[in-house]
Amino acid sequence: MSPEKLTMMANQIATFFKTQPGADGAERLAAHLNDFWEPRMRAQFFAHVDAGGAGLDPLVLEAAQFVRRPAEA
Amino acid sequence: MKDFIIPWDDKDMGTPAKSGKPVHLTIDGAKVTVPEGTSVMRAAAEAGLDIPKLCASDNLEAFGSCRLCVVEIEGRRGTPASCTTPVHEGMVVRTQSEKLQRMRKGVMELYISDHPLDCLTCAANGDCELQDMAGVVGLREVRYDAAPEKANHFATRDTSGQPNPEWLPKDDSNPYFTYDPSKCIVCNRCVRACEEVQGTFALTIEGRGFDSRVSVGAENFLESDCVSCGACVQACPTATLQEKSVIEMGVPQRSVVTTCAYCGVGCSFKAELNGDQLVRMVPWKHGKANRGHSCVKGRFAYGYADHPDRILKPMIRERIDEPWQEVSWEEALGFAAKKMRGIQEAYGQKSIGVITSSRCTNEETYLVQKLARAVFGNNNTDTCARVCHSPTGYGLGQTFGTSAGTQDFDSVEKTDVIVVIGANPTDAHPVFGSRMKKRLREGAKLIVIDPRKIDLVKSAHIAADHHLQLRPGTNVAVVSALAHVIVTEGLADEAYIRERCDWDEYLSYAEFISDERHSPEATFVLTGVDPDVLRAAARTFATGGNGAIYYGLGVTEHSQGSTTVMGIANLAMLTGNVGREGVGVNPLRGQNNVQGSCDMGSFPHELPGYRHVKGAEVREVFQKAWGVEIDPEPGLRIPNMLDAAVDGTFKGLYCQGEDILQSDPDTKHVSAGLAAMECVIVHDLFLNETANYAHVFLPGSTFLEKDGTFTNAERRINRVREVMAPKAGYADWEVTQLLANAMGANWHYTHPAQIMEEIALTTPSFAGVSYDVLEEKGSVQWPCNEAHPDGTPLMHVDGFVRGKGRFIVTEYVATEEKTGPRFPLLLTTGRILSQYNVGAQTRRTENSTWHQEDVLEIHPHDAEVRGVKEGDWVRLASRSGETSLRAKLSERVSPGVVYTTFHHPDTQANVITTDFSDWATNCPEYKVTAVQVGLSNGPSDWQERYAAQAEQSRRILPAAE
Ligand code: SF4
Numbered sequence A: 001m002s003p004e005k006l007t008m009m010a011n012q013i014a015t016f017f018k019t020q021p022g023a024d025g026a027e028r029l030a031a032h033l034n035d036f037w038e039p040r041m042r043a044q045f046f047a048h049v050d051a052g053g054a055g056l057d058p059l060v061l062e063a064a065q066f067v068r069r070p071a072e073a
Numbered sequence B: 001m002k003d004f005i006i007p008w009d010d011k012d013m014g015t016p017a018k019s020g021k022p023v024h025l026t027i028d029g030a031k032v033t034v035p036e037g038t039s040v041m042r043a044a045a046e047a048g049l050d051i052p053k054l055c056a057s058d059n060l061e062a063f064g065s066c067r068l069c070v071v072e073i074e075g076r077r078g079t080p081a082s083c084t085t086p087v088h089e090g091m092v093v094r095t096q097s098e099k100l101q102r103m104r105k106g107v108m109e110l111y112i113s114d115h116p117l118d119c120l121t122c123a124a125n126g127d128c129e130l131q132d133m134a135g136v137v138g139l140r141e142v143r144y145d146a147a148p149e150k151a152n153h154f155a156t157r158d159t160s161g162q163p164n165p166e167w168l169p170k171d172d173s174n175p176y177f178t179y180d181p182s183k184c185i186v187c188n189r190c191v192r193a194c195e196e197v198q199g200t201f202a203l204t205i206e207g208r209g210f211d212s213r214v215s216v217g218a219e220n221f222l223e224s225d226c227v228s229c230g231a232c233v234q235a236c237p238t239a240t241l242q243e244k245s246v247i248e249m250g251v252p253q254r255s256v257v258t259t260c261a262y263c264g265v266g267c268s269f270k271a272e273l274n275g276d277q278l279v280r281m282v283p284w285k286h287g288k289a290n291r292g293h294s295c296v297k298g299r300f301a302y303g304y305a306d307h308p309d310r311i312l313k314p315m316i317r318e319r320i321d322e323p324w325q326e327v328s329w330e331e332a333l334g335f336a337a338k339k340m341r342g343i344q345e346a347y348g349q350k351s352i353g354v355i356t357s358s359r360c361t362n363e364e365t366y367l368v369q370k371l372a373r374a375v376f377g378n379n380n381t382d383t384c385a386r387v388c389h390s391p392t393g394y395g396l397g398q399t400f401g402t403s404a405g406t407q408d409f410d411s412v413e414k415t416d417v418i419v420v421i422g423a424n425p426t427d428a429h430p431v432f433g434s435r436m437k438k439r440l441r442e443g444a445k446l447i448v449i450d451p452r453k454i455d456l457v458k459s460a461h462i463a464a465d466h467h468l469q470l471r472p473g474t475n476v477a478v479v480s481a482l483a484h485v486i487v488t489e490g491l492a493d494e495a496y497i498r499e500r501c502d503w504d505e506y507l508s509y510a511e512f513i514s515d516e517r518h519s520p521e522a523t524f525v526l527t528g529v530d531p532d533v534l535r536a537a538a539r540t541f542a543t544g545g546n547g548a549i550y551y552g553l554g555v556t557e558h559s560q561g562s563t564t565v566m567g568i569a570n571l572a573m574l575t576g577n578v579g580r581e582g583v584g585v586n587p588l589r590g591q592n593n594v595q596g597s598c599d600m601g602s603f604p605h606e607l608p609g610y611r612h613v614k615g616a617e618v619r620e621v622f623q624k625a626w627g628v629e630i631d632p633e634p635g636l637r638i639p640n641m642l643d644a645a646v647d648g649t650f651k652g653l654y655c656q657g658e659d660i661l662q663s664d665p666d667t668k669h670v671s672a673g674l675a676a677m678e679c680v681i682v683h684d685l686f687l688n689e690t691a692n693y694a695h696v697f698l699p700g701s702t703f704l705e706k707d708g709t710f711t712n713a714e715r716r717i718n719r720v721r722e723v724m725a726p727k728a729g730y731a732d733w734e735v736t737q738l739l740a741n742a743m744g745a746n747w748h749y750t751h752p753a754q755i756m757e758e759i760a761l762t763t764p765s766f767a768g769v770s771y772d773v774l775e776e777k778g779s780v781q782w783p784c785n786e787a788h789p790d791g792t793p794l795m796h797v798d799g800f801v802r803g804k805g806r807f808i809v810t811e812y813v814a815t816e817e818k819t820g821p822r823f824p825l826l827l828t829t830g831r832i833l834s835q836y837n838v839g840a841q842t843r844r845t846e847n848s849t850w851h852q853e854d855v856l857e858i859h860p861h862d863a864e865v866r867g868v869k870e871g872d873w874v875r876l877a878s879r880s881g882e883t884s885l886r887a888k889l890s891e892r893v894s895p896g897v898v899y900t901t902f903h904h905p906d907t908q909a910n911v912i913t914t915d916f917s918d919w920a921t922n923c924p925e926y927k928v929t930a931v932q933v934g935l936s937n938g939p940s941d942w943q944e945r946y947a948a949q950a951e952q953s954r955r956i957l958p959a960a961e
C-alpha cells in the first residue's frame, strides 16, 4: 500500500477519535489499529512513522507508541 | 432425492386471524371458541367445518361478493354470508341445509353458465377452486344454457360467426404469468391482493354487473403499474391469472419448504415440483418473515438455475491468458491445493486467504472461514458484507453491544413513525416494503431521508410526511441536526436515558449536540435540507409514539458510514425507541445472508459470534474444536488483500460465490490486485467477472441444490432445503471440504446439520440452534440458547446487551470526495426491484424484461445544460475512470446529483467509484463520487477493452477424452 493511502486511512481514523471526549484519544486510536490492522499494515505503518511520518496527523504519531509492533514475518 | 416434506398445515381459513377476547358459539352442533372479531367462516374452518367459498381467502379482508358461503343463524332471518359475519357469544350456526344447498347450487350454476367448460385441458385443472366448489355443492346440471348465442365472455364468436364483443384475448405480456379474461369470475381476489398484500393498486374492477372486468389501467400487464409480485396470481381461484410455468409443465405434485436466496428479507417458499422439475415457487404462508407474500425475484426469477451459461465442470489453467481446461473434480482440487500450498511455502503462511459469500449458507460460510483459520493457518477471511454492512457491525456494536437489527419484521405493525434512511425497501426489500406500506396506509407517519425521491416518498395511497432530500455524503450532519432539535427542544426521553443508558456519557453528548453548529439552520449549507422540514421531522419522530428507524446501504457505504450508524443509535436512545415492539434500529441487509455471513466469523478480526481473535478464551474454544493453533492477529480485509497483492505479499485467493471485480469499488484497483495473484480460485455458478482473473473454477450449486440455513435481516435462521440434486455433483459445502482435505485437513462432515452442531457448540448465541429445532419451530431468531430457547424476536428488552446504552459523539466530517470544476456532479448508486446485486442471477432470467441495461438518472436541468436528451449515450467520468451509458431524465434526483444502478457488467459503474472508504471498517464509499457527464457516442474505450479481455479469458477447451 502506498504511504499516501496508509496516511489517509490513519488520519481518517484520527479524525473520528479527535472528536471524542476524553484524553485517551491516542490509546483508543492505537487500539483500533491493533484490532483491525493486519501485521503487514502495521509494519508499513511503522516504516512510515520511523521514516518521519510525513503527513500523519499528530494524534496518529502520538498513538504510534501504543500500537503493537508486529513480529518480524 | 429428498422426501416429500409436508408443509405444516396450509389450509385456507377463509378470513384473516383476529385477536380478541374469546367468544363461544356452536356450529353444526360443535362447540367452538374463537377470538372476538373472527368471521363465522373462520370459526367453522377452525372446527374442521369448511364452508364453500370463492371470493374469500385468509390473506385478504372478506368481501362478500360470491354468496357461496351462506349459512343459517338461529334467531336471524335470511342467510348471511359467513365470511363477512363476525361471531358473537352464544351464536348457533348451521352450515348445511337443503335450502343452503339449493342456494349454493344456484350460485354455482350462474358462474358455470358463463365459463368455458374446457376443464380437462385447462392449466388449472386439479388446482381450481371453481372446479372444487362445483364438486362440493354437488352441481350436476346447468339450467341456464352456457350457450354461445347468449351473452357470455368465453366464446370468441357467436353462432352466426360474428366476433363476440364480450370476449377479450389473453394477455401474455408478462413474462411469468398470463391473464385470460374468458375465465374470470370477477371474485375481486386479485384486486384485493394487489391492494392489501402488495400495496401497488395496479388492478381495479371496471364496469358493473355482467360488464364488470378486471382492469390493469393500461394496454396490458407489462405496460401497467404491476410489479409482477404474483400475489394476484396466487389469489386467483381459477386459471384466469396463471403462471406460465404451470401452463407449460402441469400442476405440481410435491413441494419442499425452503428460503429465497435473493434478499435479506428471507422469504419462505414452497418449491413446487414434478419429479425434480421445479414448476413454481409459492410463498409459504407460515413463513414468519413474509407471511405468504413474495416479490418478482423470489417467486419467478429462478430460471438462472438451469441457464445454459452455468458451468458444471471444474476448470483450470496455468495462466489467465490461456483458455480454460475442463478437468475432473479431483484434478481441479489437486491443482488448487498444490498451488495454494506452494504459495504459502514461497511467500509465507499469510500470503493466501478467502472471501466468503453472503449468498451462501451459514454452514458454507462457516467452513470457508474455518478453511482460512484452521487449514491456511491465518485470519485472512473477509466477506462481501465488507462492502455493504460492516459499519453496522461496528456502529451498533459500539453503542448497543451487538451487531444486529433490534426487531422482527412483525414489529412494523406496531410502529407509529417510520424513518427510512438511505434505503429503498420497495425496490431492494420488496416484501418488507409491502408490509411497511400496509402500516402506512393504516396511518403511521413516514420520514424519508434520501437524496432521491424513492417510491415511498409518493406512490399509490402513501406519501412521506417529511422528505429530507439531503446532498449525498451529509448523513451525519442530518442525523446530528435531528438529535440537536430533539435535545435542545427538550424532547429527549430523559427517564428512559437515565434508566437504560450511561448518564454521564449522555450529558457530554447532549452538550456536544446542543452546539449551534449542529442546528438545522447551520447544517443547511452542507445538507441542503430545509431547516423547517428537518425540525418538523425531528418533532414527529420524538413525539409521534413508537418510532422505528430502517436504514440501508445509503447509510453505510460512506466514509462516515460507521459514524452515521452510531448517530442513528443515538437518535433511537434519545427518544426511548429501543427495547419493545414497534420501535428499534433496523439495518436492511442487501443480500440474503449478509447477517449470517457476519455471524459466522467471516471478518478477519472476529471468530464466529463477533468475538475478536485477540481473546485467548475464544481462541481456546476453537482450538479445542479444531485441534489447531489460531492466529491472534487480525487478518486482511478485502481492500487490504488487494493492496497486499499489488505489493506482492498476497498471492492466492479462494473466492466463494462473490464477484469482487464487479461489486467492489474502483474496478481498476481490483483487477490490478487480482492480476498480481498466482492462484485465484473462483467457486461460483457462472464465469463471473472475477473469473476472468482466475486459475481454478469450481462449479457452485444454487440454493435449490443444497441443505443449509440463511439468516435474514431480523436475525431469523431459516432452513434452505435441497429441492434437487446438485447439478455439478457437489453442494458448495462439500466442495470447500474437498479443498480443505486436498490441502491436508481431515474433515468429514456428511450433512450440513453436523456443521450447525459445531456452530452451536462453539458460539453461545447459536447454542440452542439445531436442524431439529428448526424443523419443529420453522425458524428461530438468534440469540437462541438456554436463556432464550425459542429465540429472540426483540433485542435489548431488559437493558442493552452491552449493559448501559452508550451515546457516542458524532461529528460531521466532509468526505474527501468533493465536487469541483472538473467533476461538478455527485453520483450515487442503488438498485432496482427486478434485478439483484451484480445481476449475475437476475440477468439470466426473464426479469431483464424490466431492466435491460443500467441507465443514468439525471435531473432535466443538469441534462439541458449539457445538451443531453432522454436516451442519449453519455460519458460518465470521475477521477478513477469513465464509462458510458444511456441517460434517463428524472426529477427523482435533485439538480447536482446523478444516480445509477450496478446490475450490468457492461456498464461497470464501479470503474467510476473511488477507493475512499469508511474510516472504521474500510466499507467503500459507493454512495458519493464526484463526476462529470457529457454526451458520447457509445461505449468507452475501457468498456471495449474490458469486453475483449473478458471474451478472451472465457474461452473453454473441452476435456480431452
Ligand atoms: S403481480 Fe402483484 S403488482 Fe402485479 S397486478 Fe398482481 S398483485 Fe398487483
Ligand code: SF4
Pocket (backbone or CB within 6 Å): B183, B184, B185, B186, B187, B188, B189, B190, B191, B214, B232, B235, B236, B237, B238, B240, B241
Ligand atoms: S382474475 Fe381471478 S382473482 Fe381476479 S377477479 Fe378474476 S377470477 Fe377473481
Ligand code: SF4
Pocket (backbone or CB within 6 Å): B260, B261, B262, B263, B264, B265, B266, B267, B290, B294, B295, B296, B297, B298, B299, B429, B430, B431, B432
Ligand atoms: S423480498 Fe427478498 S427474500 Fe422475499 S422473495 Fe423478494 S427477493 Fe426473495
Ligand code: FES
Pocket (backbone or CB within 6 Å): B052, B053, B054, B055, B056, B063, B064, B065, B066, B067, B068, B069, B070, B081, B082, B083, B084
Ligand atoms: S366467500 Fe363469502 S361471499 Fe364469497
